[in-house]
Amino acid sequence: MSNMECTHCNLSFPKDVMIEEDNDLYFCCKGCQGVYHLLKDDGLDSFYDKKGKEKLSAPLAVNEDASNFDLDSFKQIYIKTTADGFSSIDLVIEGIHCSACIWLNEKVLNDEAGIVEVNINFSNHKAKIVWDEDTIKLSHIIDRIRAIGYNAYPYKTGTKNEINVNKKRDYFSKLSVAIFASMNIMMIDVAKYTGYLTSMSDDAKFMIHVAEMIFASPVLFYSGIIFFKGGYFGLKNKIINMDFLIAFGAVLTYIYSWYVLVSGSGHSYFDSVAMIITFVLVGKYLEVIGKKNANDTIDTIKSSIPYEATRIKDNEKEIVSVEQIEIGDTIEVKNGQKACVDGKLISTYASFDQSSISGESIDVVKQKGDTIYSSTINTSDVIVYEATTTYANSTFNSIIELLENSLNTKPKIQDITNELSKNFSLIILLLSIATFTGWYIYNGDFENALIVSISVIVIACPCALALATPIASLIGISWMSKKGLLLKDAKLIETFNDIDTIVLDKTGTITHGVLEVVNMSNKTLTKEQLNILYTLVDSSTHLVSVAVKKYLNKNFENLEFINIKDIKQIAGLGINASYDNKILYGGKSQNTENKYTNFEFKINDIVIVRFDLQDTIKEDATQLIEYFKSQNIEVFICSGDNEYVVKDISSKINIKNFKANMKPEDKYDFINQLKKENKKVAMVGDGVNDTLALSKADISISMASGSDISINVSDVIILNNSLKSLMNSFYISKRTYKFIKQNLFISLIYNALTIPIAMAGYVVPLFAALSMSLSSLLVVGNSFRIKRNLNKKDI
Amino acid sequence: MSGILWLELIVGTLISFSLLGLMLWAVKGGQFDDGKKQMNGLLFDSTEDLQDAINKENKIKELKAKKQKNNNLD
Numbered sequence: 001m002s003n004m005e006c007t008h009c010n011l012s013f014p015k016d017v018m019i020e021e022d023n024d025l026y027f028c029c030k031g032c033q034g035v036y037h038l039l040k041d042d043g044l045d046s047f048y049d050k051k052g053k054e055k056l057s058a059p060l061a062v063n064e065d066a067s068n069f070d071l072d073s074f075k076q077i078y079i080k081t082t083a084d085g086f087s088s089i090d091l092v093i094e095g096i097h098c099s100a101c102i103w104l105n106e107k108v109l110n111d112e113a114g115i116v117e118v119n120i121n122f123s124n125h126k127a128k129i130v131w132d133e134d135t136i137k138l139s140h141i142i143d144r145i146r147a148i149g150y151n152a153y154p155y156k157t158g159t160k161n162e163i164n165v166n167k168k169r170d171y172f173s174k175l176s177v178a179i180f181a182s183m184n185i186m187m188i189d190v191a192k193y194t195g196y197l198t199s200m201s202d203d204a205k206f207m208i209h210v211a212e213m214i215f216a217s218p219v220l221f222y223s224g225i226i227f228f229k230g231g232y233f234g235l236k237n238k239i240i241n242m243d244f245l246i247a248f249g250a251v252l253t254y255i256y257s258w259y260v261l262v263s264g265s266g267h268s269y270f271d272s273v274a275m276i277i278t279f280v281l282v283g284k285y286l287e288v289i290g291k292k293n294a295n296d297t298i299d300t301i302k303s304s305i306p307y308e309a310t311r312i313k314d315n316e317k318e319i320v321s322v323e324q325i326e327i328g329d330t331i332e333v334k335n336g337q338k339a340c341v342d343g344k345l346i347s348t349y350a351s352f353d354q355s356s357i358s359g360e361s362i363d364v365v366k367q368k369g370d371t372i373y374s375s376t377i378n379t380s381d382v383i384v385y386e387a388t389t390t391y392a393n394s395t396f397n398s399i400i401e402l403l404e405n406s407l408n409t410k411p412k413i414q415d416i417t418n419e420l421s422k423n424f425s426l427i428i429l430l431l432s433i434a435t436f437t438g439w440y441i442y443n444g445d446f447e448n449a450l451i452v453s454i455s456v457i458v459i460a461c462p463c464a465l466a467l468a469t470p471i472a473s474l475i476g477i478s479w480m481s482k483k484g485l486l487l488k489d490a491k492l493i494e495t496f497n498d499i500d501t502i503v504l505d506k507t508g509t510i511t512h513g514v515l516e517v518v519n520m521s522n523k524t525l526t527k528e529q530l531n532i533l534y535t536l537v538d539s540s541t542h543l544v545s546v547a548v549k550k551y552l553n554k555n556f557e558n559l560e561f562i563n564i565k566d567i568k569q570i571a572g573l574g575i576n577a578s579y580d581n582k583i584l585y586g587g588k589s590q591n592t593e594n595k596y597t598n599f600e601f602k603i604n605d606i607v608i609v610r611f612d613l614q615d616t617i618k619e620d621a622t623q624l625i626e627y628f629k630s631q632n633i634e635v636f637i638c639s640g641d642n643e644y645v646v647k648d649i650s651s652k653i654n655i656k657n658f659k660a661n662m663k664p665e666d667k668y669d670f671i672n673q674l675k676k677e678n679k680k681v682a683m684v685g686d687g688v689n690d691t692l693a694l695s696k697a698d699i700s701i702s703m704a705s706g707s708d709i710s711i712n713v714s715d716v717i718i719l720n721n722s723l724k725s726l727m728n729s730f731y732i733s734k735r736t737y738k739f740i741k742q743n744l745f746i747s748l749i750y751n752a753l754t755i756p757i758a759m760a761g762y763v764v765p766l767f768a769a770l771s772m773s774l775s776s777l778l779v780v781g782n783s784f785r786i787k788r789n790l791n792k793k794d795i
Numbered sequence: 796m797s798g799i800l801w802l803e804l805i806v807g808t809l810i811s812f813s814l815l816g817l818m819l820w821a822v823k824g825g826q827f828d829d830g831k832k833q834m835n836g837l838l839f840d841s842t843e844d845l846q847d848a849i850n851k852e853n854k855i856k857e858l859k860a861k862k863q864k865n866n867n868l869d
Contacts, residue, residue, distance in 0.1 A: 050839055085862050099835035110851055116858055122832035132858050134865065165828070173822045180815050203797050211804055 007048075008032035009056040031059035035149045044107060051100035059095070059149025066139040066146070069154075073308060073321050078154040079138070082130060086116050089138065091127045092303040093120060095150040108144055112136060124296035127152070155303035164292040171226075171285045178223040178278040181215040185271045188212055202264060209261045212270035220254055224277040226284060240426045248429070249457040250276050256450050269451065272764070276458055305375055305396055309333075309340040312384065322391040329387045333378040339385070341394045343372045347383040352376045428460040428755075435759045452761040459758040459768035460751055468743035472783040476736030479787055483728045484720035492715050493740075495699050496733030498680045502628055503671060503693070505685035506639035506649060508703060510723075511615040515544060515597060517551035519612035529608055532579055533601050534559045536586045539567045540575050544599050545586070547613050615645075621653045624723045631730065634679075638662045638670060638693070667693035684726060701726060732786075739786050743779045750775040 003012040006028040019027040027033040039045050068074060080088045093105060102120045105127075109118040114135025120127040129141060145152045192200075192208045200208075227250070230243025250273050257268040310332040311320050317332065322340040325331065330346065333339055339352075350366040354376045366372065372385045374394035391397060436453035440446060473490050480487055487493075507513050525533070534552050537545040538561065552559060564579040577584040582603050589598035589610060596612035628635050637658040639646045646660040659670060671693045674681045683690070683697035694700035694714055702714035703721045718725045754771060757763055763771070821827060 046843070084859055085866060086858075099832065099839070102832060102835075103839055107847070110847065113854075114858070116855055120832075121829045122835065123829060132862065134861075135858070165825075169822055169825070169828070172827060173819050176818060176822065177815065180811075184811065204800070207797075207800060207804060211808070214808055 006032050008036045008059075010051075010053060011055055011057075029059075031149060035059045035147075038147060039104075042108070042111075044104065047100055047104045050103055051098060054098040054100065056097050056101070056149075057095065066142040068308065068319070069138040069142050071308070071319060073319060074154075077307060077321055078156065084116075086130050087133045087138070088128065088130045090155055091129060091152040092155055092299070093125050093127050093145065093150055093152050096120070096122075096125045101150070104148060105145060105150060108148055109141065112141070112144060115141070124299075126155075126296065126299070153303040154307060155299050161295060161299065164288075164295050168288055168292050171281075171288045174223040174226065175278075175281050175285050178219045178274065178281050181219045181223075182274045182278045184215045185212055185274050188215070189271050206261070206264060209257070209268045209270070212268060213257070213261060216254065216257075216270035216273045219274040219277050220250055223281055224250060226281070227277070240429055245428060245457055245460075246276060246280055249454050252450065252457075253454050256447070256454075260447075267447075269454075269764075272454075272458075272768075306338045306340045325387050325391055327387055327390060330384055331387055332382060332384050333372075334382050335378055335380065338375055338377050339372045341374050341387045341391050342389040343385040343387045345370050345372055345383065345385045347385070349380065350378060350383040350385075351380045353379050424460075424751075428457060431460070431755065431759065432456045439761065448761070451764065452758070455758045455761075455763045455768040456755060459754045459763055459771055468747050468779050469740050471780055472736055472739045472743055472786060475783050475786050476732055476739075480729060480732050483732070484718060484722065484725045485729050485732075486717040486719060487729075488715050488717075492699060493733045493736050495680070496682075496730055497737045499633060499682045499699060499730070501634045501636070501674055501679040502682045502684065503636045503638055503667075503674070503697070505683075505690050506637055506641060506646060507615065508686040508721075509684050510621050510637065510649060510653065511617050514616060515547040515613040516616045517547055517611050518596070518614045520551070520555075521610040521612075522608065525609060528562075529601075529603070530556055531560050531562045532564060532584060532603070533586065533609070535561045535564050536567075536575055536577055536584055536601070539564075539577070540586075544588075544597060544613060545575070548586075548599055548611055551611070615649075617649060617652060618723050620723045620727070624727050625653050625655060627727050627730070631734075633730075636670075638667050665692060668696055671696040701729065735786055739783055743782055746778055746782060747775060750778075 004015045004018055004026045005012050006018070007025045008027060009032050011028055013028050015026070019030070019033055021027065021033070025036070027036065039047055078089055082088050096102060096105075099122060102122055105120055106118045109115050109129065114132040115129070116132060117130035118127065119129075131138070131141060142152055188208055188211050192205075192212075195204060195208070224247065227243040227247040230241060231245075231247040234241035234244050253269045253276070254273045257270045257273065260268040306322060308319050308321050309325060310317050311325065312330040312332055325341050331340070331343065345366050345368055348368050350370075350372070352364050352366060352372065354364050354373060371388075373396070374389075374391075375396035389395075432453045435456050436449045439449035439452050443449075473493055476493060477487055477490060504510055530552070534549065537549040537552070539545075562579065564577045564584065567575060567577045575584075575586045577586075583605070585600070585602040585605075587599065589600040596614055599611040599613060601608045601610075625635055635655050635657065637646060637650050637655055639649075639658070639660055640662055641660060643660040646658050650656070650658040659666075662670070667690065671681055671683060675696070675698075681697045682699040682701060683693050684701040684703075685691075685694055686703040690702075694702065699716065700714040701716040701718065704717055704719045716729055718729070754763070758768060827833070
């Protein structure tokens with residue numbers, strides 16, 4: 001069967017599953033069909049010309065009532081009033097793929113009466129909407145966005161965001177001036193250097209110097225002000241920093257060039273002043289963009305947290321902002337809504353989509369008393385739960401805070417590098433002074449001595465050295481986050497490299513923590529017996545019953561429910577029931593402890609069948625252990641389970657070192673003992689029982705599905721609970737560290753080679769600036785190789 | 796000859812700095828905040844979009860006038 005492209009979203013599907021219309025229109029779903037006709041009816045079908053072959057995701061079907069956007073509690077938090085008296089809101093638009101999507105949203109909203117301004121940013125999908133509250137309601141605006149297959153979430157624009165936006169604009173202005181002036185100077189330079197060869201008149205030379213001065217001055221005093229400020233703050237803290245060197249070198253060159261301009265003798269270097277500032281400013285601008293992008297990412301994640309919740313107090317429901325929720329409050333969550341804070345389920349049953357926390361797409365079934373995590377979506381009917389945290393301490397908010405901290409901390413090696421570049425700057429300044437003195441004494445030529453010393457300063461600018469660690473760390477950490485790993489602190493990249501021992505928890509780490517039938521003692525059950533058993537296990541939601549039911553469904557056909565009576569759950573044992581005057585029992589076997597969990601099915605006390613169940617090992621466990629062995633990392637399994645079970649699991653994945661019956665304090669003591677043996681230990685766990693051990697390890701790694709406490713004490717969080725991600729964390733960190741070392745080597749070698757050449761007077765300041773920039777580019781380019789090779793390996 | 800060159804330099808510098816000033820004004824106003832959108836926006840320029848822009852300007856003027864009137868009444 002041939003595939004067809006959906007007329008709206010361009011995604012391909014087999015022709016027979018598509019909705020066909022008029023023989024030439026094909027839709028993959030009702031949503032696409034609806035949006036297509038809506039756009040056509042509103043005369044917006046030029047959207048498809050603009051979109052071209054760009055593939056969209058299917059339109060978002062949002063069933064939520066937008067009237068919440070008109071509530072006073074919402075307005076107080078998210079809506080601002082402009083100077084003209086209009087209302088303004090900042091939103092993140094979900095579902096944007098291309099420029100045509102932006103065009104469509106802006107066009108649809110601009111066509112609405114009462115909309116004053118709509119501005120959607122292509123890069124971060126943030127939108128600013130200004131409207132007249134007297135003419136149109138915000139809920140209507142949101143409904144229009146949803147009608148065309150997109151969705152909008154509000155976010156709070158803090159001062160941090162404003163600072164970043166203004167800083168980006170400021171740097172962009174400064175860079176624009178610098179590039180504009182440098183390009184003009186380069187053109188004038190053509191005339192200048194050609195003139196040197198063709199004996200230019202003094203008048204013409206003077207005019208060229210004046211023109212260069214006109215263009216170089218704004219670069220130094222407007223664009224270069226950043227370096228003056230940086231240098232000043234450095235001096236205030238008794239540090240000779242990179243900014244000081246740049247400012248010092250540029251000012252010296254500028255003063256000397258003025259001297260040449262006025263005296264009419266020698267060569268001016270206004271071009272060098274502009275170039276030095278411009279080249280270094282490009283790097284600074286990229287840094288500002290990086291910080292702004294990180295902030296945008298965090299804003300987008302934050303916007304996915306619900307902004308209000310339904311609280312039940314004294315049997316009355318009230319809508320409150322999430323910040324108002326207190327521990328112990330009863331909260332109602334409707335189908336499709338997100339939980340705003342963590343809590344314990346009060347309803348008897350619920351199912352939640354926890355993908356925002358764990359990356360796991362399968363819904364998780366919850367029973368009364370189970371933990372509900374913030375930002376997870378209720379996929380069952382209306383449920384109520386009791387808040388056990390405030391919004392600020394909720395799991396999702398903690399993850400965002402961790403992400404923010406991770407982006408703001410520097411690896412230890414970077415601290416060392418910064419220290420190094422501070423001392424390095426001082427050494428270079430001294431070398432430059434020595435070069436000037438040496439040359440002046442040697443040939444008595446002030447101009448020559450000054451230019452050579454300036455070249456030394458510029459060529460030795462430790463930009464590459466300062467960039468070596470942060471750029472590689474940034475790439476490594478961002479790659480980790482794409483692989484479902486959250487690194488609390490960038491300093492850990494270095495620690496990963498030193499790890500020689502890893503201790504793994506069993507349940508939830510090596511195994512799924514879900515039981516599976518591995519053996520059925522009697523497969524010749526009658527049809528009636530099978531149906532009785534099937535109905536019996538269906539009546540319980542216990543993990544063992546669920547596993548047996550799953551096994552029966554998989555291995556037997558035409559199973560039917562029958563009318564069994566007197567079903568009783570016996571806590572910790574199983575289920576009792578009756579059928580046709582027979583006494584039924586399904587539950588724990590009275591057998592002795594072995595490596596399996598058992599389930600027996602008895603009729604009138606006669607065992608009909610027995611099932612052996614076992615926790616399943618995660619698919620990539622063996623691959624993970626092989627990887628650790630290849631890296632000479634010693635692996636231990638520590639578990640609170642009995643020896644049979646732990647031994648069996650260990651042997652299946654080829655681990656010789658295992659510890660069974662370990663209590664939390666035993667695990668802690670074990671890690672302590674390993675550390676006393678001078679081992680660098682990483683601990684991977686997920687439960688409260690692992691928390692003590694996690695806090696003691698050099699690196700603690702936790703699964704996102706684990707307990708809040710274990711996540712809090714961990715350095716690394718594996719968001720998708722996959723062992724492959726655990727392997728990736730080691731692989732990426734080690735690789736990033738390797739590139740940091742390479743970068744440091746490149747920058748140091750560069751300086752070792754170029755400084756003597758500059759001191760010997762073979763480099764003019766302009767080429768020094770070029771060469772310095774090239775070294776920075778080399779370091780940046782080398783860092784990008786981290787990602788390239790990871791793609792190839794597809795880890 | 797030299798006089799002409801000086802004149803060219805002065806006029807050229809004034810024009811180029813004026814254009815630069817115009818650009819800085821646009822940057823401060825946020826017009827360059829989203830480079831990608833601007834570049835792609837060029838592809839969507841049509842008479843229909845120009846007409847939309849005029850309609851939008853008129854709509855904003857009307858809304859502002861209405862708001863001003865309401866504020867004065869209050």
